Amino acid sequence: MDPGILHRAFLFGAAGLCLFLGLVLGAPALLAFALAVLLLTALARGTARRRLSRLHAYRRLAPGAFEDEEVRVEIALENRGRGPVSLVELTDSFGAALAERKAFLDALPLRPGRRHRMAYRTACTRLWGVYTVGPLTVSVSDPLGLFSPRRVLPDIQPFDLFPRVHPVGGLERLGARASFVPSDPTAARAGQSAAYFGVRDFRAGDDVRRIHWPATARHHHPMVKEFELDLTPYFTLFLDLERSQRAGTGRKSTLEYVVRTGASLLASAARRGDTVQLFAEGRAPTVVPPGRGELHLACALDRLIRVRQDGVLPLVDLVRREEAALPRASTVALLTATLFIDTGRLAEVFAFLRARRIRPVLVAVDMDSFLPVTRSARPRDAVEAQAEELRGLARAHDALIAVFGDEHDLPAELARPDWLEAA
Amino acid sequence: MGAAERLDAARRVSLYLVSLVAAASADLAWRPPSPLRVLVQATVLALAVLLGGPLAEALSSVGGAGARRRARLVVFLLVPLPSLFALLTIWAAPRLAGEAAVVLVALQVGILLLADTLKLELLALANALVFVLGAAAGGGLPAAVALSGFLVLTGVFLALDHTARRLSLWPNLAPPPLGLVLKDAVRLLAAPVLLLVLALSVLPEQAPAAAEEGVGWLSASAAQRAEARRAYVWLVLVALAGAGLTMLSLRWFRGRGRDAPPLVEMAESHVEAEEVIEPPAFDDARYAPARGRVIRAYLRFLARAREAGFRLGTHLTPREIESRVRRPEGPLGFLTMLFMDARYGPDEPVAADVDRAEAASRAVCSSLRVLPRTARRALDVPSTRTPS
Numbered sequence: 001m002d003p004g005i006l007h008r009a010f011l012f013g014a015a016g017l018c019l020f021l022g023l024v025l026g027a028p029a030l031l032a033f034a035l036a037v038l039l040l041t042a043l044a045r046g047t048a049r050r051r052l053s054r055l056h057a058y059r060r061l062a063p064g065a066f067e068d069e070e071v072r073v074e075i076a077l078e079n080r081g082r083g084p085v086s087l088v089e090l091t092d093s094f095g096a097a098l099a100e101r102k103a104f105l106d107a108l109p110l111r112p113g114r115r116h117r118m119a120y121r122t123a124c125t126r127l128w129g130v131y132t133v134g135p136l137t138v139s140v141s142d143p144l145g146l147f148s149p150r151r152v153l154p155d156i157q158p159f160d161l162f163p164r165v166h167p168v169g170g171l172e173r174l175g176a177r178a179s180f181v182p183s184d185p186t187a188a189r190a191g192q193s194a195a196y197f198g199v200r201d202f203r204a205g206d207d208v209r210r211i212h213w214p215a216t217a218r219h220h221h222p223m224v225k226e227f228e229l230d231l232t233p234y235f236t237l238f239l240d241l242e243r244s245q246r247a248g249t250g251r252k253s254t255l256e257y258v259v260r261t262g263a264s265l266l267a268s269a270a271r272r273g274d275t276v277q278l279f280a281e282g283r284a285p286t287v288v289p290p291g292r293g294e295l296h297l298a299c300a301l302d303r304l305i306r307v308r309q310d311g312v313l314p315l316v317d318l319v320r321r322e323e324a325a326l327p328r329a330s331t332v333a334l335l336t337a338t339l340f341i342d343t344g345r346l347a348e349v350f351a352f353l354r355a356r357r358i359r360p361v362l363v364a365v366d367m368d369s370f371l372p373v374t375r376s377a378r379p380r381d382a383v384e385a386q387a388e389e390l391r392g393l394a395r396a397h398d399a400l401i402a403v404f405g406d407e408h409d410l411p412a413e414l415a416r417p418d419w420l421e422a423a
Numbered sequence: 424m425g426a427a428e429r430l431d432a433a434r435r436v437s438l439y440l441v442s443l444v445a446a447a448s449a450d451l452a453w454r455p456p457s458p459l460r461v462l463v464q465a466t467v468l469a470l471a472v473l474l475g476g477p478l479a480e481a482l483s484s485v486g487g488a489g490a491r492r493r494a495r496l497v498v499f500l501l502v503p504l505p506s507l508f509a510l511l512t513i514w515a516a517p518r519l520a521g522e523a524a525v526v527l528v529a530l531q532v533g534i535l536l537l538a539d540t541l542k543l544e545l546l547a548l549a550n551a552l553v554f555v556l557g558a559a560a561g562g563g564l565p566a567a568v569a570l571s572g573f574l575v576l577t578g579v580f581l582a583l584d585h586t587a588r589r590l591s592l593w594p595n596l597a598p599p600p601l602g603l604v605l606k607d608a609v610r611l612l613a614a615p616v617l618l619l620v621l622a623l624s625v626l627p628e629q630a631p632a633a634a635e636e637g638v639g640w641l642s643a644s645a646a647q648r649a650e651a652r653r654a655y656v657w658l659v660l661v662a663l664a665g666a667g668l669t670m671l672s673l674r675w676f677r678g679r680g681r682d683a684p685p686l687v688e689m690a691e692s693h694v695e696a697e698e699v700i701e702p703p704a705f706d707d708a709r710y711a712p713a714r715g716r717v718i719r720a721y722l723r724f725l726a727r728a729r730e731a732g733f734r735l736g737t738h739l740t741p742r743e744i745e746s747r748v749r750r751p752e753g754p755l756g757f758l759t760m761l762f763m764d765a766r767y768g769p770d771e772p773v774a775a776d777v778d779r780a781e782a783a784s785r786a787v788c789s790s791l792r793v794l795p796r797t798a799r800r801a802l803d804v805p806s807t808r809t810p811s
Contacts, residue, residue, distance in 0.1 A: 003588055007581050010545055014552050021556065025514070029559050032622035033570045040578065040615040047611060086599040086607075087589050105589060107596045108694050109603055116694045143607035144578055145585020 008146045011037050044142035051140045052149050054081030057090060059136055064160030064298060065096070065124050075136070077106055077116045084109040089139040089148075095131030096124040096161045127251065128163040128259065128305050132156050162301040163260045165267035169417035197226040234290070234330030235269035237262055238322075239280035240315040241307055245337035248370030248406065254337040255309050257365040257404055262304055262335050264414050265363075269331070270297035278303065279322050282311040290325075309337070316345045326358060333361040339368070339386045339403065340378070343393055350397035360399040361420065364390060369405035426598045427590060433601055434583035436666045438547060439472045441576040442535060443665065445554035446528050447658045448569030452561025453513070453520035458657035464528060465661040471535035473672050479539035495541040498534075502546060505530060506553045513557040520557065527554055544584065548577060567623040568655065575616055582608035713772045717765035720784035721758060731791040751790045758783035 015037040022030030056078040065071050073092065079085050086109040092102045102120055110116050134156035141148040199215050202222035215223035239262055247254045262278075269276050270292065278288035278300050286307050288300040313321075315336050326332060332353055341364075353360045366387070368377040387403050394401035400420055404410060413419050446468065447461050454460070486494070509523040509530075527550065534547045551573060558569035582604055590598050721741075728735060728748055735744055745759045761780040765772050772780070 004585070006545060007584075010548060017552075018556070025560075027559060027562075028626040029562070029566050029570060029623055030556070032619055032626060033555075033559070033574070036574060036615040036619035036622075039618065040574070040612065043611055043614065084603070086603065087586060089589070105593045105596060106694060107590060107593070107599055109599050118694055141585060141589075143585075143604070143611045144581040145588070146581070 002148070004141065004145050004148050007144070008041065011041055011146070015041075040144075041146060044144050044146045048140065048142040048147040048149050051081060051083075051085050051142070052138065052151055055079060055085065055088060055138050055140060055151075057136055057138050057153060057155075059092065059133065059155055059157070061133065061157070061159070063158070064162060064302065066162045067124055067126075067128055067164040070121050070123050071096075072119055072121050073102075073133070074117060074119045075104075077110060077118065077138075079110040079112055079114055082112050084111045085140055086110065087141060090118075091137040091139070092120070092133070093135060094122050094133050094159075096126050096133075096159055097122045098125045124161050126161060128161050128263075130305060131159045131161055133159045160302050160305060162298075162305060163263040164411065165264045166411075166414040167271075167417060168264055168268040168414075168420055199223050200226055233269070233272065233274040234327050235265075235274040235276045236326055236330060236332045237265055237276070237278045238315060238319050238332065238334050239278070239286070239304075239307065240318075240334075240336040240338070241280050241282040241286075241309050241311040242314060242337065243310050243312060244374050245367050246309045246373045247337075247367040248373070252370060252406055254365050254367045254370060255307075257410055258309075258335050258337050259304055259307065260410055260414065261363050261365075261404065263301055265333050265335075265361075266300050266304065267297060270294070270300070274331075276300060277325065279318060279325075280307055280311075281313040281318050282308050314341070316342060316349055319349050320352075323352065326353070326356065329357045331359045331361060333363065335363045335365075337365045337367050339364050339366050339383060339390060341390075343389055346390075347393055347397070350393065350399055353399075354397055360394075360397065362390065362394055362399055362401045363420075364401070364403050366403060366405035369407060426601070427587075427594070429601055430583060430587055430590070430598050430604070432670050433605075434580065434587050435472050435475075436669050437576055437580040437583055438535070438538070438544060439468055439669055440662055440666060441551050441573060441580055442468050442531050442547060442554075443662055444572040444576060444658070445551040445558070445569055446524070446531060447654075448558040448565040448572070449513075449524040449527065449554040449561075450521070451654055451658075452558040452563070452565035452569075453517070453524055456654040458654050461654055461658050462661055465658075465665045467528070467532055468535060469665045469669050471532045472538075472669055475536050475539045478536060482540050491541060495543070498537070498541055498543060499546060502530065502534065503549065506550055510553050510556055513560050517560070520561070524554070524557060527557070544580075548580070551577075564652070564655070567620070570623065571616055571620050574619060575612055578612040579605065579608050713774065713777050714765045716777045717761055717772050717780040720780045721762035721766075724755075724758060724784045724787050727788040727791050727793070730793045732794045748787075748791075751787060754783040754786040758787060 015034040018030040018034035018037070021027060022034060058076055060074040060076070061071060071094075073094065075090060075092065077088060077090065086107060088106040088110065090104055090106065093100055094102055099122075102122060104118065104120055106116055106118060108116070134153075136153045136155045137150050138153065139148050139150035199212050200223065202211065202224050206224045210224045212223045212225045239258060241258075245254055248256070250256070266276055266278065271294075273292065275290045275292050276288070276296065277290040278286065280286040286303050288296075288303050291299070315334055319332070319334065334349075346362075350360055364387075366383060368380075368383050390403070391401055393399075402420055404413065443465055446464050450460060450464065506527065509527050512523040513520040531547065531550050531554070534543050534550055538544050538547055555569045555573045559566040586598060586604050590596060725735060725744070728744075733748060735747070739747070741759045741763050745755055748755060758780055761772065761776055761783070764770075764776075765780070
């Protein structure tokens with residue numbers, strides 16, 4: 001029990017006893033004592049409430065983090081009253097951690113008109129998703145600790161917890177097209193970048209401004225400078241959110257596998273400098289327009305963790321619908337939650353992509369290996385046969401393919417740098 | 424001695440002083456005054472407070488938490504019985520009050536000895552209250568000292584106990600200064616204690632229990648009263664000496680091993696910086712600081728203009744407002760221009776413009792005379808929508 005309540009009860013009991021004895025035995029000193037004790041408790045209550053009303057607190061933190069990442073939460077506590085306050089207890093609720101409630105104490109005296117900046121660190125120990133931080137509770141006592149009123153500040157912020165991402169090996173060898181715009185990624189082929197590649201003989205049509213005069217003088221015929229090829233890597237991810245392909249629960253579910261794999265692919269592409277875009281069709285469409293950089297990645301992951309498997313549009317249809325958004329010589333990853341996709345139509349899609357020099361990547365999650373939700377699991381023979389057919393199709397169209405199932409420990413598989421290459 | 428140890432020692436000393444003042448007052452109220460007896464009481468109570476800590480450490484391995492909880496419950500149920508019996512004896516048979524006070528002192532010594540082991544501080548306070556009630560039955564100076572002293576020292580103990588308990592959950596935090604804790608407690612206690620002292624000095628000395636039996640303070644001769652006053656001087660000296668010695672002894676006991684690392688690692692927050700809070704207007708600003716200052720200067724003018732009787736609806740443009748208010752022409756025009764630049768212009772106002780806008784707003788506001796509400800209502804101006 002809160003000691004404040006016990007102490008308060010003791011004082012009230014003492015006052016009551018003195019009041020009773022004073023009245024019964026006619027002792028005015030006891031009556032005066034009882035009234036003084038009651039006055040003291042009333043003043044203590046008023047002081048505690050007044051102190052609390054003058055305290056303000058607010059929080060600052062990053063809007064999101066990756067799983068198991070440590071987050072620093074800054075709390076500012078302000079005293080807008082006229083007297084110093086000490087022993088202010090603050091309780092914050094951080095939903096992304098298993099130990100949700102974070103209580104801490106500002107023991108130092110906070111002078112009027114001053115602000116104390118404090119911070120606590122916490123690890124995001126829950127699984128990916130959208131959580132809340134807050135409300136923030138402030139509590140302060142009167143000097144005797146008899147009353148400890150608390151105020152809940154409606155400072156509730158959403159907090160995005162992204163799945164842990166792993167670098168995907170092999171993406172750096174995927175498609176990219178030549179660009180006139182200087183960019184960081186280049187290829188060791190002759191192109192238009194600012195990176196020097198070498199010197200070669202002059203050919204008809206070469207720009208005379210590129211003639212390398214010292215080499216020309218040495219070789220007695222015109223030589224020109226060559227530069228490396230600037231690339232514009234472009235990565236597009238299609239997610240399969242068909243409702244009929246829900247299977248499994250919690251960490252072993254098709255949604256979990258699709259989202260985790262998608263996050264790793266997006267992060268790897270964005271961090272190597274790709275322009276990334278995302279298409280998915282649940283009940284509502286999820287579209288992340290093309291963009292680059294960490295902020296764009298955060299935006300894409302923010303959309304990714306909000307997807308639900310409640311759509312009706314097959315993945316192949318989604319690709320065909322959005323084919324105008326696929327630039328030539330780029331990379332397209334198809335993330336399907338089942339192996340049983342229409343192989344005829346998939347072959348058409350692959351053919352279309354290869355015709356545009358787009359490198360396809362197919363990541364298939366075997367829904368039949370998970371706990372059935374919408375339909376009973378197919379026989380393993382049929383599943384194996386379908387997986388083989390998909391692999392053959394991928395080989396035929398020079399596509400990369402990876403198949404994940406319940407038997408795979410997804411974080412461990414994704415952590416392998418060559419999972420896409422090995423597949 | 425660290426700040427936390429100092430706080431804990433002060434808490435124990437305050438509990439000791441509550442016990443001493445209460446016990447000595449009960450004794451002086453009912454027995455012939457004797458400085459020696461006060462000294463003995465002070466020594467015995469101090470020893471009980473001092474030995475309570477080592478006793479708790481020695482008994483720490485005896486019994487589990489459940490057994491301690493049960494023992495505490497038993498003590499809380501049983502100890503008040505002899506206490507209340509002693510109190511009844513004082514009120515019903517004042518001739519036995521002196522002996523009852525001795526019993527209560529013995530009880531208090533036992534409680535203080537076990538206070539750390541079984542967390543009996545509240546029981547110690549309750550027993551001290553019984554002393555106080557006994558002293559109050561005697562009336563006179565002991566009653567006044569006991570009642571007001573109990574209120575002050577109990578308040579101080581509660582304040583220190585509250586601080587120590589709060590900090591026990593965060594042992595790595597630096598506690599607030601002891602002086603600040605005491606100052607806060609004294610500030611809260613001042614009014615009730617002063618009123619109590621005033622009341623006790625004004626109210627008649629009345630001791631119904633002792634009146635008929637010819638014992639106690641009211642039946643004492645003038646010489647005995649003088650002796651009792653002398654005993655109180657001794658009490659003050661003994662209390663000061665006892666408190667000092669107790670503090671020193673606790674320091675000696677607790678000082679050992681203070682460099683040992685804490686057993687519990689508390690990864691909690693510490694204050695990283697203390698800043699001065701900016702004026703609230705800046706915090707609430709919808710605009711950047713410079714732009715916001717100009718806009719707020721204009722809003723102050725609008726508020727003043729409304730108080731001066733102008734009905735300024737939200738549909739009016741700044742120029743229309745200027746044409747309605749009209750005077751003082753120069754500052755008003757200047758303020759309107761700066762407001763329009765700040766509110767609708769692309770650039771942030773420079774510092775000089777902000778100062779000029781605020782000066783112009785002050786000039787315009789000071790030239791507008793505020794009308795009483797009734798006069799404002801009486802103005803025959805078409806009503807407009809209340810501006811947001």
